[in-house]
Amino acid sequence: MRLLHATTLTLHEFSPDGIPPYAILSHTWGDEEVTLQELCSGAGNRKRGYSKIANFCDTARDACFEYCWVDTCCIDKTSSTELSEAINSMFQWYRDASVCYAYLEDVPVDESPWNEDSSFRKSRWFTRGWTLQELIAPAKVIFFSREWDRIGSKNDLKQLITSVTGIGEDILTLRKPVGSVSIARRMSWASSRITTRPEDIAYCLLGIFNIRMPLLYGEGKRAFARLQEEIMKGSDDHTIFAWKAFDQFRRNDLSGLLASSPNEFADSSDIVPFRSNGMSMPYSMTNKGLQIQLPLLRRASDGEIQSYIAVLECRRERNKRPLAIELVGMLPESEYFARSLLSGPTTIPIYTALKAEPKIIFVKATHLTPENRSVSRKCAYVLRRWPKPADGFCLVDLYPKDDWNPEDSMVFTEPDTYGNSRVGFRFQDSNGRGIVIVAGYTAQKAHCWCNIEPENKKKSLKQIVTEVINNPLPSAGIEWKIGKERLQIIGRLTEKGLGSTAMFALDIVIRPWHYAPRPSLSRRVYYQTSTSDRTSWKRTIIDYFKNSAGENPRVAQGSTDHLEE
Known part of the structure; x- marks a missing residue:
């Protein structure tokens, strides 16, 4: 541990077994703080932060302390190894100090801290992340105003400090160990505190939870997730x-x-x-x-x-x-x-x-980002069969268009928060009249579905796709009118497998409707009026669905066994 001599303001290193009694400073960082290199070279004498160090050493020397510790100049922050060791040891250093002087540079001496709107209650010192452990760890904390006049001790002001911080008096006075308090309560102490760097909101709590872990500046909020993971390794407290x-x-x-x-x-x-x-x-x-x-x-x-x-x-x-x-x-x-x-x-x-x-x-341990929200991160919809210009219709638009692979007739889409996905295709005939086919997968119900919507030129394809209700088409299709024409539209989506990418095969059939209903079926399946053609048409429908189903696919529309009647 490196300590500052209170008289000469020079730095001295001590082994863990030979550390002398020392006073430690708690403060909020400001402009022109003095670093270790600047203190050793003498360049720090001209910076604003030097007077804070000098006044602290004078106060400590008046209390008969030969050595002091200040975080700005007693740690070599150019060394990542030393910085990591210091931050992991910070709670222990404050706990082992003979006294901690808390310097509140925004609090004047000429007012009572007990006033309802006192500067002491509103001090920036109570809002910073690092000062939380600096308040809790030391047995003795003395508060000083901006003029370095004594305001009072932690023990004297414990009731006031509890009302400001929410930390119980038994914790402030060390009558109760910090580790005996629930994880949620300890976390609540830091809920209104902030740090300059996002990682420090986790690192400043290491001592509060008796955790040691490597520092990785640049990881952002991941540091707080790592802290919680380390806490769980040694605790089964569900309050986390x-x-x-x-x-x-x-x-x-x-x-x-x-x-x-x-x-x-x-x-x-x-x-x-x-x-x-x-x-x-x-x-x-x-x-x-x-x-x-x-x-x-x-x-x-x-x-x-x-x-x-x-x-x-x-x-x-x-x-x-x-x-x-x-x-x-x-x-x-x-x-x-x-x-x-x-x-x-x-x-x-x-x-x-x-x-x-x-x-x-x-x-998942942490917040679900778009990259890790669902078990299947990508969904691929393959157009296995769809209307061509020779059939009187052609594909003119699709959603999402950015992830369309024309070579494989495949469109990729990201599932939503709940693992659901959907795609849309717009078809038009030679007269510019169109229909929209929307297909999707519902994760919660484990089924695929396909639906049809009329073309709405006032809405984009994206709007139609996102607003459509996921009711599946009947197995044998539906009757659809465009002008005076009656069409039969069959849409079938089958799931081909789940892995890192969920694969779905989509078959779309659009053709003229020349068939009459057979009322006895539970779902209206239309046949040709000619008796000789009825068997042929029935067999065509059955063969089509059997051939397109593959091996044991998950099917949206249900069984086609009733067509065998």
């Missing part, structure tokens, strides 16, 4: 999952089980662990996501979405009932789930929780 998304842009999205930042724990300060059976099942990160066993209760299906209530082993401090969060199944009857952000942890009755069935599931 008891957070709420306040960002309105995320509310309609899906997420993993881990929060994106501490501010999502702002409403979790009173959440504590709750053991219903005295023991908790282990959980861990895998290459499929977070593997965890949770009691699940299936909710009523909301259209294409199947949601579940997942019961957590935690509760509000003054409420004996457990908390639950909402999960969404990524595929029907599968083990893959994501978290819905529409609501935070909700208290549920105990009798409801008892109805839930324990299930081992996999949940």
Whole structure:
């Protein structure tokens, strides 16, 4: 450890076993802070931050301390190894200090900190991420004004500090160890704090959670996800999952089980662990996501979405009932789930929780970006058969057009948040009259579907595709009129496999309609009026669907066995 001599302002290094008593400084960084290199070369004497260091050393020397520690000049920040070691050791250094001097440069001395609108309550020092551990770790903290006049000690102001920070007095006075507090409550202490670099909001909490991990500046919010993953390795506290998304842009999205930042724990300060059976099942990160066993209760299906209530082993401090969060199944009857952000942890009755069935599931740990939202990341729709100009119709437009491969007659599309996908094709005859065929895959119901929409020149193809209801066409097609012409349109989508890319084969038939209905069938299947041609037409339809189905495909429209009658 490198310490600053309080009289000479020179740096000295000490081994872990030979560190003398020292005073440590807590402050907020400003302009022209003095670095280690500038202090050693003498160039720092002319910077604004030098007077802060000098005044701190004078105060420490008056209290009979020979050595001091200041984060600006006692760490060589040009060395990534030393910086990483220092940040991982910071909580310990503040805890081992004889005294911590907290310098509040925005607080004057001539006002009482107890005033309702005092500068002390509004000080920037209470809003920074790094000062959280600098407040909690030391046994003795003394606050100083901008003129370096004493304001009071942490013990003297504990009630006021608790009202400002939400940290309990027993934690401030070290009567209760930090590790005895729930993860959610500790996270809530940092919910209103900020750091200059996004990674530091995670790194400044390492000591609070007794975690050591390498620093990777440049990883952004991934640092906070790594912190939570490290916490889970040594804790089975479910309160780490008891957070709420306040960002309105995320509310309609899906997420993993881990929060994106501490501010999502702002409403979790009173959440504590709750053991219903005295023991908790282990959980861990895998290459499929977070593997965890949770009691699940299936909710009523909301259209294409199947949601579940997942019961957590935690509760509000003054409420004996457990908390639950909402999960969404990524595929029907599968083990893959994501978290819905529409609501935070909700208290549920105990009798409801008892109805839930324990299930081992996999949940993506962090927020689901467009790259990792669904199990199948790409969907490919192959036009296996479609109308050609010789049939009187031609393909004039498709959606999404950017991912169209004309050589293979294939269009790629990204599934939405829930794993669903759809494509659209616009066909026109020689007179410019058109129809739109929309096909898609519904993940929650595990079926393919195909539908037809009239051409609407006031709407783009994208609008028609996104607004169409996913009702499948009847097996033998439908009657469609364009002007005075009656057409038979058959649309069939079959799934050819699921892997990294989901493959679907689409067959579209558009031809003149010259057939009369047979009322006895449950679905209206039209035959030619000629008896001699009826058998031929029936066999054509059956052969067409059998040949296009392939080996055991998943079919949207149901069976064609009734055509054999």
